[in-house]
Amino acid sequence: MRTLKYAILGLINREPMTGYDITKEFNSNVLANFWYANHSQVYPELSKLIDEGSISFEVVIQGEKLEKKLYTITEKGRKDLMKWLVKDDPLEATPKDIFRLRAYFSDFLDLDELSDLVKQQKLKHVQKLESLQRIMDRTYPVPPSVKTREFGDFIVLESAIMREKYYINWLDDYLSHISRA
Amino acid sequence: MRTLKYAILGLINREPMTGYDITKEFNSNVLANFWYANHSQVYPELSKLIDEGSISFEVVIQGEKLEKKLYTITEKGRKDLMKWLVKDDPLEATPKDIFRLRAYFSDFLDLDELSDLVKQQKLKHVQKLESLQRIMDRTYPVPPSVKTREFGDFIVLESAIMREKYYINWLDDYLSHISRA
DNA sequence: GGGTACATGTAACTCGTTACATGATTCC
DNA sequence: GGAATCATGTAACGAGTTACATGTACCC
Incomplete structure (x- = not known):
């Protein structure tokens, strides 16, 4: 793809x-919430995009002699990107989730052990939520208007926050089933 | 891992x-909501598990001569599984999400186009939610008790339903920002 | 002078998907 | 007899991670 x-x-x-x-x-702490890659994936992909003519580069000298390549999108690349942005693809396969997989097989653990596992997991998600919320409060005390670059950052950050909240809700629900037993 | x-x-x-x-x-429609694999991944992994001594198999004849391999877990395998179930791992990296990636870059689309895209996406999630909800209503009109095998199915299905609801909430939130502009 | 960040690349490996390949069984 | 399903494997490729490898710039 x-x-x-x-x-x-x-x-x-x-x-x-x-x-x-x-x-x-x-x-970074915004983009990494829904996409990420290491430099070892990025550099080969950049070479590919050069070969395809989607981008071009110019060598810039940093300081005395450090050469860095500054990449610019070409007309072909921009058209390609535009087409991708509005493509109507079927829903992606549901993302894999190791904790859910463990929950699925946990029927033969004893209840205290299971309860501890779920609480541990909840703590991690609560901490993540707090961290995301701090970034949001600091960066967007007021939602930026649509059609600004900041709006992209804002709306996906909001999504990440909502996702953590839902996950915590699920874990609470899980715990309530356990404690009722 | x-x-x-x-x-x-x-x-x-x-x-x-x-x-x-x-x-x-x-x-299947439960497990596939958080884990899945094709047979081309399963068969080689089974061979590996045999080599490691985590499982054993017995050949069973189906009909006249069709040989199938019935795999059973060994004591070693069971211990290994138990250890994995209670392991306290750090949170997984946030799963990638192509739609969010597109949203992130959508600031230069015009508002009607963007609005349509988000509505399309919402429709797909609404349909998925309905399908999950139907399975839930049909299979678990009453939540099964913890420590039954059915509970595993139930709790992860519940999670899948909650996830769809949250995603739809986010898309509604997104739409409200767009229409306010 | 030393540490951190900047900057670019390749190699080996694991994981996952799609396609290739074959044959038996069951039900209509 | 034919179609769908049962049943098991391999090959080629693409995506992603970790490790290897090298050198410069900037700030203290």
Whole structure:
């Protein structure tokens, strides 16, 4: 499906970037909530995109002699990205979830052990939620308006927060079933 | 992380199964909501588990001469599974989400186009939710008690339903931001 | 001078999907 | 007899992770 291709095109479309910059974005606290990649995946993909003519680059000298490649999207790349953005694909397969898999097989654990496991899991999600909420409060005390770049950041951050809340709700529900037994 | 290994062990631990049976489970409407694999992944993994001594098999003749392999978990396999079930691992990386990635880059689409995209996506999630809800109503009109095998099915199905609801909430939230613009 | 961050690449390996390949059984 | 399902495998490829490998720039 070449999703990494479009993730990279989307970033470069905003402004020219180096492979290093792109990798940093993929590991930032907003984007990493729904897409990420290591530099070892990014650099080969950039070569591919050059071969395909979706991007071009110019070598920039940093300091004395450090060469970095600043990538820019081409007209072909931009068209390709646009087409991908509005494509009507069927729903992706549900993402895998190891904790759910464990829950599925946990019928032969004893109740105290199971309860501890679920509480441990809940704690982790509560901490993650708090961290996301802090970022939101700090960065977007007021929601930015649609059609600004900030709105993209805002709406996916909101989504990540809602996801953690739902997961915590599920774990609470799970715990209530256990304690009722 | 060998998660497939434990998914298979978890299934065989319930009762002896063939590779075909396991594959069917992975594509059933409950388990597939958080774990799945094709037969081309299952058969090689079964060979590995035999080599490791986690499972054993017996050949059963179906009809005249069709040989099928019925796999059973060994003591080693069961211990391994038990250890995995109660392991306290850090939270998994957030699952990737292509629709969120598209939302992230959508600031240069026009509002009608964006609104249509989000509505399309919502429709798909509403349909999925309805399908999950039907399975739930049909199969578990009353929640089964903890410590039964049915409870595993029930609690992960509940989770899948809650996930769809949250996703729909997010899309509604998204739409409200768009229409306010 | 030293540590951290900047910057780019390749190699080996695991995991997962799609396609190739074959044959038996069951039900109509 | 034919179609759907049961049943088991391998091959080729694509995606993703960890490790290997190298060098510069910037700040203290």
